[in-house]
Every structure is written in C-alpha cells, then in structure tokens.
Amino acid sequence: MAAESGDLYNTDDESNSHLDQEIILQDENFIQKIGQFYNQPDLSDVKLKVGSTTYFGHRFVLAKSSDVLGTMLYSNNWIQSSLPEITLEETEECQKYFDRFLRYLYTAEVKIHMDSAVAILLLADKYGVASLKNLCTRFMVEHARSP
Numbered sequence: 001m002a003a004e005s006g007d008l009y010n011t012d013d014e015s016n017s018h019l020d021q022e023i024i025l026q027d028e029n030f031i032q033k034i035g036q037f038y039n040q041p042d043l044s045d046v047k048l049k050v051g052s053t054t055y056f057g058h059r060f061v062l063a064k065s066s067d068v069l070g071t072m073l074y075s076n077n078w079i080q081s082s083l084p085e086i087t088l089e090e091t092e093e094c095q096k097y098f099d100r101f102l103r104y105l106y107t108a109e110v111k112i113h114m115d116s117a118v119a120i121l122l123l124a125d126k127y128g129v130a131s132l133k134n135l136c137t138r139f140m141v142e143h144a145r146s147p
Helices: 014-020 027-033 059-065 067-074 090-107 114-126 130-142
Strands: 046-050 053-057 085-088
Touching: 027 090, 046 090, 053 059, 053 090, 059 090, 067 130, 090 114, 114 130
Parallel strands: 046 085
Antiparallel strands: 046 053
C-alpha cells in the first residue's frame, strides 16, 4: 500500500520492519562521559563567574540541565548571552556550594549534608533544576531533627 501524499510514513507492516529494532540506552556511561568535562577548559565555550571563582562551562550541558541557564545562555534578550564570561550573582552561602550545584548539572550526583542542603536547594530553585530540588527536599525531610 502506498503512502498518501499527506502521510509521514507508510503504515504497511512490511515496510516498517525496522520498527522492530531495539533501542539500548547506557545513560550511566553517557553521564560519566559528560561528567568528565565538569569545570574543564576542554571544549568549554563559556565561563561562569560566581563571586571570586570562575568555572569553565559548556553551554549545551548547562542549557540541557537548567531551563533558566538555557534561557540565559541562548536568549537574544539577555545581555550577557553571547559573552564568553557570564557573571552570576549569588549570596555568599550559595557561592560556597555553587561547585556542587554545577557538578550536579554534569553528573546528576550531588554531595550534600545539612550545612549545604539549603544553599543547594536555593540554587536548584533559582535555576529551575527540579530533580535537584526534589533530592534536596527529600534529604532535608529524611535528616530533619525533632526540636
């Protein structure tokens, strides 16, 4: 059966035998490979200045992990979007843990304790990283102490 002119593909079973193919994912391996570029100048296309510290970044990774950073890095409406170094204003407490937040964007892992949980949660909220917000919230609930 031939596809009609408006059809995207032919629905004939024989012509779609390629649909029986399997897609195999190795997400962990992919994340490990992306993680090796955390704060590395190799292939870096942006620097993030947070307080007195400068981090090497990769626009694609940052935009994929954070809608807010994606907008900041790729929007023509944001003044710093095309600059090679972007200054991010953070509180002193958030500056102390920005490296952990940034590492999470590359590795999907975070080193967290009660002293850092609130600052990392604030960063996750500010930059729209829902998965990290959920991890921080769950950590704080599980480690909350009764008065």
